[in-house]
Amino acid sequence: MDYKQIIAEAIHAELHESLELNEIKLLLEKPKHSDHGDVAFPTFQLAKLLRKNPAQIAQEVGDKLSSPLIERMQIVGPYINFFLKKETVSSAVLQEVIAEKNNFGNLKIGNGTNVPIDMSSPNIAKPMSMGHLRSTVIGNALANIFEKVDFTPVRINHLGDWGTQFGKLITAYKKWGSKEKVKENPIEELLRLYVKFHELAEDDPSLDDEARLWFKKLEEGNEEATELWTWFREESLNVFNKVYDRLNIHFDSTKGEAFYNDKMEEVVKLLDGKHLLSANQGAHIVDLEKYGLNPALIMKSDGATLYITRDLAAAFYRKKTYDFSQALYVVGQEQANHFNQLKAVLTEAGIEWANDIHHIPFGLITKDGEKLSTRKGKVVLLEEVLNEASAQALRQIEDKNPDLPNKEIVAEQVGVGAVVFHDLRNDRLNSFDFTIEEVVQFEGETGPYVQYTRARAMSILKKAEASDFDASNAFELSDEYSWEIIKLLQEYPNTVKRAYENYEPSIIAKHAVSLAQAFNKFYANVRVLDDHEEKEARLALVFAITEVLKEDLRILGVQSPDKM
RNA sequence: GUUCCGGUAGCUCAGUUGGAUAGAGCAUUCGCCUUCUAAGCGAACGGUCAGGGGUUCGAAUCCCUUCCGGAACGCCA
Incomplete structure (x- = not known):
């Protein structure tokens, strides 16, 4: 139920000569303080229009208004404050949630069109760090949000499985590595080799030359190089998949950078055909000065292609394969320049869908104030963080709820949930x-707090043996505590819409926390299971809470244990 | 140097399109488990919204400017 709309209509009935209906709706606001009512109408704009004192207008308009939803009105200076009929609104909102359940908040925006989302994208032979977590969980949450508003998300793990670093890795492996050690502990060992390479290459430039040579061989399909590359890739993927399983995130495509090796020549031809390429110190660039950007380097002086060439090829491939309405790239903000260039090159090439490409940037994670860097060995390993979180959750369960069945499973859900929620x-x-x-x-505004809140609500439903409700019943609630919850439930569709429009999962997370806080206040002050004329309505409210909290958490990629 | 992010309570952060008295969580102190899970609830403490100008009936929010922090800026990805 959209009570703002209904209030707006009531005001419009009196003011249709001065303001349009949606103008009025835009002016309506949610007061910060509950003693200012549930909806407020400030009359400043109207005062300007009518050249009258705002307080006077409020008085005149307020006197004439009426609506079955309005319990009472209060005119405070230039504001008309509306207090809604809690019973009527509660019932309408709860009926809606009960009828729609986890579909509550779904919107018809995307017409089912495809939206490829470039996310996670860890580099082969390097460990997944907290930085990859961000891209992974933000991408996954956006995929869920887009799905909820009727798009078809395509989760793409654009693996970093190509590039000059493989030349370095092969060089390092041949000099200092062993098959046994890599097999034993793939990522750790490959990382050690990679770090060692960089340390020694600082004093010995010939190592870099050798690495360049090996990469060249790899590009030319040299057997030994290809074999090592394939092996590194496989071992790495096995390790990554364990983490993805724990996060409960899966991909529709794992086509990485290497997949585009044979698709870049076409890009270069296309750009050349449009006379966009110019030679500069032996390299081929697209000048982007008119966009206020530095030139895009499409081909190096040695003929090798670069990051942006590959991303151009990927963009064309994705357009051809998915015919997307939007394409998202969940990549750190430090790469904003790259994506500006990408869009600018496409625009220069006359590609009409250039503006459907959206870089979704996110902030940097540092450790002791320093940027994480695999090269310098400065990493926060994602797996270790998840392990620690899970272990602490288990300790907490042993301490607070030792009789809980499936402790390890719940501990994993809570621990991982804490980490994921924190990121979002x-x-x-x-x-x-x-x-x-x-x-x-x-504790506080965390994933486990939301999970815990829902588990408490589930416990009430279980004791009441109430698992389903008839949406045609009336659920009239009158107390202040349920009213706060009702208002938050009512806002849900708009919350989902805002999260979609802003590409912002945190809007969902904040809604979950607000809802949990409102419920915990209710829980502390209102008895549900006691005999009371509103008992059935209260149970329905508890049911609605469990549904919406679960949906919020699901969107964020966090599990909802029924008990914890 | 140029461009882009950011600066709100001791710490971490909220603050739809500019609206009434700037809000949470953590930390600290103090209350609440014979009543639906205390991973909870309540109370106290805590602020020149970085500084200065401007626009407006009204600015944490918009514009200008200064200061501070971070990031990016052709042969890495």
């Missing part, structure tokens, strides 16, 4: 300095 609860673009204490928290 704030604005994507915020940077943060990593500390395990902050990430693995179970």
